[in-house]
Structures are given as structure tokens and as C-alpha cells.
Amino acid sequence: MPGNLRKLLNEEKFLLYALVRMYKPKRMIELGVSEGKSSLAIALAMEDNGFGLLTSVDNWSRRHGGKAGGPQKAQALLDSCGVGKHISLVASDSQEFLKAQKEDSQDIVYVDAGHDYDEAMQDTLEAIRVAKEFVIVHDSKNLKGVRDACLDIEKGFFIDAGRGYWLYRIPDVRWIG
Numbered sequence: 001m002p003g004n005l006r007k008l009l010n011e012e013k014f015l016l017y018a019l020v021r022m023y024k025p026k027r028m029i030e031l032g033v034s035e036g037k038s039s040l041a042i043a044l045a046m047e048d049n050g051f052g053l054l055t056s057v058d059n060w061s062r063r064h065g066g067k068a069g070g071p072q073k074a075q076a077l078l079d080s081c082g083v084g085k086h087i088s089l090v091a092s093d094s095q096e097f098l099k100a101q102k103e104d105s106q107d108i109v110y111v112d113a114g115h116d117y118d119e120a121m122q123d124t125l126e127a128i129r130v131a132k133e134f135v136i137v138h139d140s141k142n143l144k145g146v147r148d149a150c151l152d153i154e155k156g157f158f159i160d161a162g163r164g165y166w167l168y169r170i171p172d173v174r175w176i177g
């Protein structure tokens with residue numbers, strides 16, 4: 001990684017970089033882009049891996065640390081660091097986007113969009129459906145909504161099967177978060 005890029009990325013982004021170097025995803029989705037720093041960490045790792053395609057989704061809504069105004073700032077950062085070929089930015093709601101993805105179609109899904117309980121729960125459950133290998137959830141320790149959603153998913157969850165039956169499903173999920 002060129003030295004001047006190190007300045008852009010803090011310790012947390014370096015960990016994301018290291019995970020992508022370690023698990024070498026061919027296809028990966030990121031939910032929550034904001035100004036593109038986590039996208040940059042992932043795309044730099046893909047560049048150093050020699051392959052990888054990242055689809056990064058944000059509605060640039062100003063919520064949860066987001067900046068309004070669309071993908072321009074993130075795109076400029078990624079282009080200026082020469083990693084644009086690994087990434088496409090998509091302006092969409094995370095749920096709408098994930099629901100349109102096929103089961104097991106991605107190696108890794110990185111979740112860092114809505115941080116309320118319901119948002120984190122829905123995004124993470126969809127991410128589990130779409131990811132083959134790993135779901136990485138950001139802020140799963142420090143933000144209550146995200147943490148509670150992860151704990152509830154980890155414990156298992158009930159599915160209403162109708163006619164008074166409830167199924168208890170243990171998700172087959174490997175966590176990094």
C-alpha cells in the first residue's frame with residue numbers, strides 16, 4: 001500500500017483491509033459508504049490481492065454519520081487512489097438492494113448502513129442470506145441497536161410458520177464484528 005494512502009485510513013479501516021487480504025473475496029457488497037473510506041480500505045485490499053469486485057451501496061441520506069449529496073465525494077476519493085476498477089457505487093436503500101440479490105451470490109457482505117435495531121437486524125439477516133462466507137458487521141459492540149440485533153440473531157430467531165407453529169432456526173453464520 002503506498003505510504004500516502006496510510007494517512008487516509010485509521011486503525012479500524014486497516015482491520016477491514018486486513019480481513020479482505022486474509023479472506024480474498026471475489027465478490028463483496030458493502031452497505032454504508034458515506035465518504036468512501038471503508039470502500040477504499042476494501043478496494044485497496046482487492047488491488048493488493050490482485051482481484052475482487054466490490055459493490056458499495058448508500059442512499060446518502062445524512063443518517064448515521066452519512067453525508068448528503070450523493071456518491072461524488074466517495075467516487076473522487078476512490079479514483080484519486082487508483083482503485084476505481086474494483087468498485088461500483090450504487091445509490092440505493094440497503095434493504096431494496098439486498099432483497100434483489102441472489103442467495104449466496106457474494107463471498108462477504110459488510111454491514112454499516114442503518115444503525116437502529118430494526119435496520120441493523122434487517123440488513124444483517126439479508127446479508128446472511130446473500131453472503132457465502134462471512135458477514136462483517138460494523139459497530140456491533142459499541143452501538144446498542146446494532147449490538148442487540150447481532151445478539152438476537154446469534155441466539156437464534158423464531159419464524160412464524162402459521163397455524164400456531166413457531167420454528168426456531170439456528171442461523172449458520174460466521175461472524176466478524
Ligand SMILES: C[S@@+](CC[C@H](N)C(=O)[O-])C[C@H]1O[C@@H](n2cnc3c(N)ncnc32)[C@H](O)[C@@H]1O
Pocket residue numbers: 031032033034035036037038039057058059060061062063064065066067092093094095112113114115
Ligand atoms: C456510518 S456511515 C458509513 C461509513 C463508512 N462505512 C465508513 O466506514 O467510511 C453510514 C452510512 O449509511 C447510510 N445509510 C443509512 N441508512 C441507509 C439505508 N437504509 N440504505 C442505504 N444507506 C443507508 C448513510 O447515508 C451513511 O452514509
